[in-house]
Amino acid sequence: MDIPIEKKRFDSRKIAYIAGGILLIALITYVVIATSGGAKLNVQTERISISTVQRGAFQENIPVNGVVLPITTIYLDALEGGRVEEKFVEDGAMMQQGEPILRLSNTDLELSLVNQETQVYNLLTQMQISQNAARQNTINRLNQYTDVENSLIEARRLYELNKRLYEKDAIGRQELIIAENDYKYQKERMELAEEILRQDSLSVSQEERQIANSYARTQNALELMRRKVADLVVRAPIDGQLTSLDAEIGQSKVKGERLGQIDVLSGFKVRADIDEHYISRIYTGQRGSFSFNGERHVLEIKKVYTQVTNGRFQVDMEFAGEAPEGIRRGQSLQIRLALSEEKEALLIPKGGFFQKTGGNWIFKVSEGGGTAYRTDITLGSQNTEYYEVLSGLQPGDRVVTSSYDNYGDIQELVLED
Template sequence: MDRVIERKKWNSKRLLTIGGVTALVGLVAGSVMLTSGKSKLNVDTERITVSNVTKGSFQEIIPLNGIVMPVTTIYLDAVEGGRVEKLFVEDGATMKKGQPILKLANTDLELSLANEETAVFNVLTQMQISRDNARQNTISKLNQMAEVESGLKEAERVYKLNKKLYDQKAIGLQEYQKSENDYNYAVRRKRLTTQILNQDSTAMNQQTQQSKESYAHMKSTLELMRKKVGDLIVRAPVDGQLTSLDAEIGQSKQKGGRLGQIDVLSGFKVRVDVDEHYITRVYNGQTGDFTLGNKTYNLKIKKVYTQVANGRFQVDMQFTGAMPKDIRRGQSLQIRLALSDETQAVMVPKGGFYTQTGGNWIFKLSEDGKTAYKVDVQLGRQNPDYYEVMQGLKAGDRVVTSSYENYGDMQELVLK
């Protein structure tokens, strides 16, 4: 008799299949859980900087580098070209106005001066000769006039006498007419002589005036030439310190070439380099300060140079109030330039975190201080110490402000 064999519900093959599927589902679920959870990193609190977010007075300030310069600088250029023949002083010397600095030699210019002096001397000599000739001519004309006037008087006397005698029938008509003709000739001769004398006098005056003008012009040219030769000796235009002297004995200098400069020592200014990013926010009258010898000194922008070179532009700042006694030309200063007035703001201290985050997020500590997690923030203005917090943080929050360079894409820091 046959026996019914009962079929087994859980054989080994089915058990293996179910186990494999279960393991696979578990693996997938574990992977999903691991990838969907926050990535964490254990961090030693001694190796990070934790700062408090505060609220208080905030002023936007940018740090800048400034160079101390004389308040006035006068450049020395070669008015005339030439070869450096003599140096009277050395670079750095304190000068008085008019004191000689160096002498240039220019043979062509000196020869031109000698020729001009000779020409002026010749003109002067010719003027003297012309004046003597004119004087002699005038004397001759005056003598001639004297003779004419004497002849006229004599002719007039004879004419009047003969007229009486003729009226009295004492002389004949022919003798009377001769005396009348002689008288009329003497009158005409005097009139002509007077006209000639006046014309000569006018011509002489014109010639004298032209000679004077020509001489004056040549003399002016001579003075100009002498001045040009005199400019071969370069002198200090004002009292001050000679700096940047660029001249050596025997060196040739072109006309208009830079020889050096005179720094007026009556005061100093500070020339500051500013990033072109701030060109629309920097203007005359803005204030700044710097610290030197544990004292703070105030400055004010006097002039803005709007020309941009290599991404930067320059401003000149003058002292307002006291000036450091031991300040020197060329000295570097760390200037703090204020771009805004003081306002109340939420602030976070500056730190290395900004390099990795760009100010878009920050690690904020939990209330118990055991972890720090990412939060989105918006930072605004800045000064050397703080960033202005626009949103994402409030006063009293604690944040990690040190560098995030080793944190990668971590979402949470576990503080140990």
């Protein structure tokens, strides 16, 4: 019995023809794309931004945000802890140096002052008693010295008299010896009395110095305690405006706690936050500018705080001239901070194209203005308005500076009116 053979749908020859056809179509497509300059996209010129490359003055700067602060701020801390008993002024008051702001009470501190004063008065009383005793002792020793001196004078007189009488054989030798011995004895007593007086004088002087030093130390301690008690009345350290006062009647404040601050309103400064990326390029003396009420004002960096917090650090800036009229504490300013000196450079305005290209290429408009094609470029520094062009463009070239987010891998734009 014959077995029917199923006829194949595609033989090897047909498969070869089909494959060859596909390859031919692919080749034609590639040639068309290659010769046509890549993928194109029609865009309306009114929907894009076209800028002209130009040469001009360029200065690298960065935008920073600043806050207006008083030129000087003095913080008020509780020098001694206590309970708020009385408030003399309210927050926002204008203060003169030395004026009271509030009063604290601290019974332990006040009791210590009373004890210290009592100790000083007791010491003063002891000093007076010691001085009186020393004076009396000195008087007694002087009286003794006078008696000894009188005895010496009498002994010398008798000795000299007996000596003359003995020479005339009016008295015997025994009497002369007795007078001579008494004279020598009185002389030794006199020398001893003089030494006692000298030692007494030294002792009194030393004791007086010790008592005086002890009294001075105790008096200093008392004065310190009085100042500590006086610190319970918080006073304005300088002329200025009282702000941020945090104290209510009955509150307890610990030593060192912040009570408020005094702002000196004789001038202003600006504290600005800057990205840590620029910390190595920021130094005192650098200048920035801002616009206020239609006028341009210049600021100069006076202090750089190198501590970085949340990726940012701070600088204090002061006005190069007079502060603009009408500026207020707490006001925010948009500042252009210069990072370089002004120079001549090739410039293109900043735009959204940079986010897509990273500044490596840009769509350059043809001379006829009908198309824009990709052109490799190199950008340098930037400021708030312009990019510096290092290569790839010439003055007068026109480029598309708006966003490229919708262009994908498009190689050429067809510009339509």
